[in-house]
Amino acid sequence: xxxxxxxxxxxxxxxxxxxxxxxxxxxxxxxxxxxxxxxxxxxxxxxxxxxxxxxxxxxxxxxxxxxxxxxxxxxxxxxxxxxxxxxxxxxxxxxxxxxxxxxxxxxxxxxxxxxxxxxxxxxxxxxxxxxxxxxxxxxxxxxxxxxxxxxxxxxxxxxxxxxxxxxxxxxxxxxxxxxxxxxxxxxxxxxxxxxxxxxxxxxxxxxxxxxxxxxxxxxxxxxxxxxxxxxxxxxxxxxxxxxxxxxxxxxxxxxxxxxxxxxxxxxxxxxxxxxxxxxxxxxxxxxxxxxxxxxxxxxxxxxxxxxxxxxx
Numbered sequence: 001x002x003x004x005x006x007x008x009x010x011x012x013x014x015x016x017x018x019x020x021x022x023x024x025x026x027x028x029x030x031x032x033x034x035x036x037x038x039x040x041x042x043x044x045x046x047x048x049x050x051x052x053x054x055x056x057x058x059x060x061x062x063x064x065x066x067x068x069x070x071x072x073x074x075x076x077x078x079x080x081x082x083x084x085x086x087x088x089x090x091x092x093x094x095x096x097x098x099x100x101x102x103x104x105x106x107x108x109x110x111x112x113x114x115x116x117x118x119x120x121x122x123x124x125x126x127x128x129x130x131x132x133x134x135x136x137x138x139x140x141x142x143x144x145x146x147x148x149x150x151x152x153x154x155x156x157x158x159x160x161x162x163x164x165x166x167x168x169x170x171x172x173x174x175x176x177x178x179x180x181x182x183x184x185x186x187x188x189x190x191x192x193x194x195x196x197x198x199x200x201x202x203x204x205x206x207x208x209x210x211x212x213x214x215x216x217x218x219x220x221x222x223x224x225x226x227x228x229x230x231x232x233x234x235x236x237x238x239x240x241x242x243x244x245x246x247x248x249x250x251x252x253x254x255x256x257x258x259x260x261x262x263x264x265x266x267x268x269x270x271x272x273x274x275x276x277x278x279x280x281x282x283x284x285x286x287x288x289x290x291x292x293x294x295x296x297x298x299x300x301x302x303x304x305x306x307x308x309x310x311x312x
Contacts, residue, residue: 006028006033006037007028007033007036007037007040007114007115007116008025008093008114008115008116009025009026009028009036009112009113009114009115010023010024010025010026010090010091010093010096010112010113010115011023011024011025011026011099011109011112012024012109012110012111012112012113013105013108013109013110014108014110020086020089021089021110021111023090023091023096023097024096024097024098024099025093025096025097025098025099026099026112027098027099036114036160037116039114039160039162039163040114040116040123040125042162043125043162043163043164047072047176050070055070056070056071056072057070057071057072058071058072058073058074058174059071059072059073059074060073060074060075061073061074061075061173061175061178061181063182063226063229063230063233066178067175067178072174072175072176073174073175073178074172074173074174074175075172075173075175076171076172077168077171077172077173078171082185083173083185086185087124087168090113090124093115106157106158109129109158110128110129111126111127111128111129111184112126112127112129112160113125113126114164118169121169121170122169123167123168123169124167124168124169125164125166125167125168126164126165126166126167126168126180126184127160127161127163127164127165127166127180128165128180128183128184129158129159130159130161163176164176165177165180165181165184166180166181166184166185173185182222182226183222191222191225191226191228191229192219192225194228194229194232195218195219195225195228195229196219197232198228198229198231198232199215199218199219199228201232201237201238202231202237202281205237205238205240206240206242206245206267206281207242207261207264207265207266207267208266208267208268208269208277209259209261209266209267209268209269210268210269211269213269213271214269214277217269217271217274218278224275224278227278227279227282228278230282231278231281231282234282234283236283237281240281242258242265245267245280246258246265248280248285249280251285252285254276254279254280254285255270255272255273255276256268256270256273256276256277256280257270267280
């Protein structure tokens with residue numbers, strides 16, 4: 001890979017009125033620019049080596065599926081409006097305001113991108129900032145050590161962790177950490193927009209006592225929003241029956257009580273077990289035909305049996 005000599009690093013701040021982050025250019029010293037270029041080359045070399053020995057597998061992105069550690073998912077940008085709009089909202093580095101710590105707050109930064117060129121093709125890498133990696137004075141006394149001496153860090157600092165969650169190249173997004181991708185590309189805003197409709201469907205199909213508490217808690221948690229989307233995309237939601245739900249609760253000893261209100265059986269939402277009903281509705285509980293063991297699967301993909309291998 002032949003990259004241009006200096007990478008461009010953009011810092012993404014808080015969301016603006018248009019729903020997209022504010023972007024700032026990070027002016028890098030020569031040594032820091034070399035370090036960023038090194039992280040990119042190291043990251044690409046590692047993934048290339050794994051792919052060549054088939055220790056890394058590329059599969060299409062599915063919101064309801066949590067990839068294994070050896071799986072990298074992909075999205076074709078032209079086929080996904082949300083991703084396309086997000087990428088179009090990123091300014092050219094030459095047009096972005098330069099980050100100035102005297103005017104801009106480190107505490108508001110959410111992620112960074114590193115851009116390099118492979119020939120004439122742009123490659124962008126993304127990674128979010130962990131809250132603990134933004135070293136600001138409000139966190140307490142910040143110190144550095146040199147030999148036996150500790151000195152105070154006068155200026156706020158940032159830790160740019162190695163490795164990247166997402167790479168964008170040649171019309172595709174390659175996802176190395178799915179939760180990072182969904183946060184970076186604002187999928188949770190999209191999830192929330194459809195969650196209300198899904199909750200209304202659930203309310204019509206599955207009687208739930210204290211449903212208002214269930215709704216509030218579900219809408220306020222990003223991973224619960226993701227589960228609601230999984231439920232909405234299922235083929236079984238409209239066919240759910242209380243009888244079958246009760247059988248699953250009994251068979252898997254789920255912490256869900258069934259109560260009667262006005263002569264109607266309902267599932268009782270319990271904030272001490274806030275995930276139980278969503279897990280039940282997402283059909284997470286399975287029994288292996290091979291071992292007879294029962295499992296709670298945090299994600300799944302439907303498998304076609306038409307092309308299954310035959311045994312004699």
